[in-house]
Amino acid sequence: MKKAPQLNQLRELITSLDNELLTLLSKRRMLSIEVARSKESDIRPIRDTTREKELLARLVQQGRDQGLDAHYVLSLYHTIIEDSVLNQQAYLQGQANPENRKHRTSVAYLGARGSYSFLAATRYCQRRQIEMQDIGCASFDEIANAVESGHADFGFLPIENTSSGSINEVFDLLQHTNLAIVGETTIDVGHCLLAKPDSKLEDIKTLYAHPQPISQCSRYLAQNGHYKLQYCSSSAEAMEQVQHGDHTVAAIGSAEGGALYGLDSLEEGLANQKVNRTRFIVVARKAIDVPEQVPAKTTLIMATGQKPGALVDTLLVLKAHNINMSKLESRPIAGTPWEEMFYLDVDANIASTNMQRALKELERIARFIKVLGCYASETVQPTRLEPGQLLIEPDSSKRAKQQTAPKADARHSRRFKSTITEVRIGQTLVGENNFASFAQMPIEWFNDSFSAHAMALKEAGFQGVIVTNNDSNVVDDSKLTKLCQQLSQAGLEAIIAIEQSQELAVLQEYASALLIPGKQMFNKSLLTTLGSSSLPVLLERNTMASESEWLASAEIFLQAGNQQLILCESGVRNFNHPEALAVDLTSLVNIRQQSHLPVIVNLSYSGANREALAIAASKLCASGVVLDALDDIETSQTLLPELYQLRS
Numbered sequence: 001m002k003k004a005p006q007l008n009q010l011r012e013l014i015t016s017l018d019n020e021l022l023t024l025l026s027k028r029r030m031l032s033i034e035v036a037r038s039k040e041s042d043i044r045p046i047r048d049t050t051r052e053k054e055l056l057a058r059l060v061q062q063g064r065d066q067g068l069d070a071h072y073v074l075s076l077y078h079t080i081i082e083d084s085v086l087n088q089q090a091y092l093q094g095q096a097n098p099e100n101r102k103h104r105t106s107v108a109y110l111g112a113r114g115s116y117s118f119l120a121a122t123r124y125c126q127r128r129q130i131e132m133q134d135i136g137c138a139s140f141d142e143i144a145n146a147v148e149s150g151h152a153d154f155g156f157l158p159i160e161n162t163s164s165g166s167i168n169e170v171f172d173l174l175q176h177t178n179l180a181i182v183g184e185t186t187i188d189v190g191h192c193l194l195a196k197p198d199s200k201l202e203d204i205k206t207l208y209a210h211p212q213p214i215s216q217c218s219r220y221l222a223q224n225g226h227y228k229l230q231y232c233s234s235s236a237e238a239m240e241q242v243q244h245g246d247h248t249v250a251a252i253g254s255a256e257g258g259a260l261y262g263l264d265s266l267e268e269g270l271a272n273q274k275v276n277r278t279r280f281i282v283v284a285r286k287a288i289d290v291p292e293q294v295p296a297k298t299t300l301i302m303a304t305g306q307k308p309g310a311l312v313d314t315l316l317v318l319k320a321h322n323i324n325m326s327k328l329e330s331r332p333i334a335g336t337p338w339e340e341m342f343y344l345d346v347d348a349n350i351a352s353t354n355m356q357r358a359l360k361e362l363e364r365i366a367r368f369i370k371v372l373g374c375y376a377s378e379t380v381q382p383t384r385l386e387p388g389q390l391l392i393e394p395d396s397s398k399r400a401k402q403q404t405a406p407k408a409d410a411r412h413s414r415r416f417k418s419t420i421t422e423v424r425i426g427q428t429l430v431g432e433n434n435f436a437s438f439a440q441m442p443i444e445w446f447n448d449s450f451s452a453h454a455m456a457l458k459e460a461g462f463q464g465v466i467v468t469n470n471d472s473n474v475v476d477d478s479k480l481t482k483l484c485q486q487l488s489q490a491g492l493e494a495i496i497a498i499e500q501s502q503e504l505a506v507l508q509e510y511a512s513a514l515l516i517p518g519k520q521m522f523n524k525s526l527l528t529t530l531g532s533s534s535l536p537v538l539l540e541r542n543t544m545a546s547e548s549e550w551l552a553s554a555e556i557f558l559q560a561g562n563q564q565l566i567l568c569e570s571g572v573r574n575f576n577h578p579e580a581l582a583v584d585l586t587s588l589v590n591i592r593q594q595s596h597l598p599v600i601v602n603l604s605y606s607g608a609n610r611e612a613l614a615i616a617a618s619k620l621c622a623s624g625v626v627l628d629a630l631d632d633i634e635t636s637q638t639l640l641p642e643l644y645q646l647r648s
């Protein structure tokens, strides 16, 4: 029989593998921050579930080939991706709020070192590489006072727990403070029975605990009715009592916290629910900005008065603006019997157009309304794979592949449709054998003497104007009305850039077509909303997107039903001239071969040689060009006839 290897040798091998794993995880984390930096300049959302699905499906398959089951691989990678997303969020958050990027921060929390609040605060600061100066407090009011008075920079307040529900005292406190919510963090609360190292379970007679853990472990306590309960102001105080007590006492707390008091865990998993988590909010004196790529939450408090249906009306406002509400709580208003104050968490950034519009409407309906804060949402829902990807083992997966029907051709592909699609924008045809030319201008550039300029654009040969919004503020409706009237009087089509799905209702009144700007190319909700509309749409390529990513976005749009799509190549980032964009004529050729969608080339972001590039694009069968409405007006008088001539 073969001799079994020595345990020591095996352990050494495991130790060295673990070291390698940690080094790799640390390298992965650093790369993830680099990704955040690239997304910062490119304004791409942090979360990319399409990428996650690809990555998980590949890893599950690779794991299987190496004898690792799918659930093991998935649970490891859900943790790794959650960490990656939260670190990217923390990085971008820090960049957007430089004044908060201190290396040492004072934090007020409930109890003393070792309490759950302490653990939550420690993790929050560690992720942000902040050195925490901890200020233990005896009550929630003391925490709020410490922050209000400037004694502490941040306060940590537990707001809800998966077993015991909302923490009402904290909601009541929020009604009366001027503090802003600037963050949230959720920790797993693993309740253990903690005692001195040589204590025995059968000797324990008294349990010290805070009322929250007592309510969260009610089932365990009912089954062990012989324990005498001693209530404490925090879990840390409970642990301190046990540290100074004899071998008949124990505390309910976390194993991590217990270790700080030299306590061992006699029993674990005491909570009623297997998943026992507490969400904390972080409060500060000043509100913060949340970058648009970061999934954000906004917390509001609101009183509606006692009219029938008043609450429903407010919820309908959120619905109309496509804002998801993730939490609704009500608390009595002191001194006003039977009146309620509502707390709402909504999944939206306070700076977004839809949230601003919703707020304005809510202000009209509510008797009282206050924004408590907007902050990065730390709920990272794990990306799920299809059941088939999890269950089918390698052999059967081969069989399954043979049996499945051939994959349908992508809607954008030449196999789906062999001739170039023709899209009608008002009176202008784009695609097939038509060549179109549009001028581009930012809405900010519109002024009272614009009508003469619109006439000049028409005379130069342009068929329409693409109106962008550089300012990212809500566009003034009256300005848009005037601009579109003047374009229409000049016989020009109005193609308006759209940043968010909610703008569709307003913009479709004015526009002959809409443009999805490159920075929104990955915005799935916008793609599907416009894909479900009946307006023609131009899909601009993101400056960092590959051809296949661009076509993947087009596919999302087409699958929603609308087939009137034009691709717009506006240039990609390149090494030669990082300050300008380079129009990618190679992609123009490639896309024409792969797809039936018309492609127009936007030269308004290019540096020199726009005329030569326009001629090249036309020769390479582009379906049109876009030039700058101001800079290119003179050149276009000779250029556009030449381009039409080339294509006739």
Ligand SMILES: O=C(O)C(=O)C[C@]1(C(=O)O)C=C[C@@H](O)C=C1
Pocket (backbone or CB within 6 Å): 032, 035, 036, 046, 047, 048, 049, 051, 052, 055, 080, 081, 084, 085, 088
């Ligand atoms: O590839 C990206 O875009 C990343 O941000 C990295 C990463 C990852 O850690 O793998 C993290 C978040 C995204 O949702 C997808 C993947």
